[in-house]
Amino acid sequence: MTCDETFYHRYLNGDDAGLEALxxxxxxxxxxxxxxxxHDVHEAEDLMRNAPLMWTSFPAHLSASISYTFPTKNRNDL
Incomplete structure (x- = not known):
């Protein structure tokens, strides 16, 4: 298990130090x-400050199963 995974699992188990490390x-x-x-560094900073609040309100059992996919263009669409 990588260091980041360890921090994330510590956070999921209630250890705020894991989240702080990430x-x-x-x-x-x-x-x-x-x-x-x-294109607004102050808004970006605000989002990062509020991100832990969003993470803690998201159910942990769901966050572990989320996968992200990015749309890709077909050659014919270009």
Whole structure:
């Protein structure tokens, strides 16, 4: 199990230190990533500050089963 997975499982088991470690590690890069879409660094910072509130309100048993897919274009659509 990787370090990030360990932190995530600690968070799911009620240890806030796991979440804090993930935020410390990924907070700035994620803020900059969000800013790339919003073009407003202050809004991006606000989203990152509120992200733990959203994560804690999302049922843990559902978050483990979510998979993300990104739409792809078919060659014929280009």
């Amino acid at each position: 935020i410390k590690k990924y907070g700035n890069p994620l803020t900059l990533y969000i800013d790339g879409y919003l």
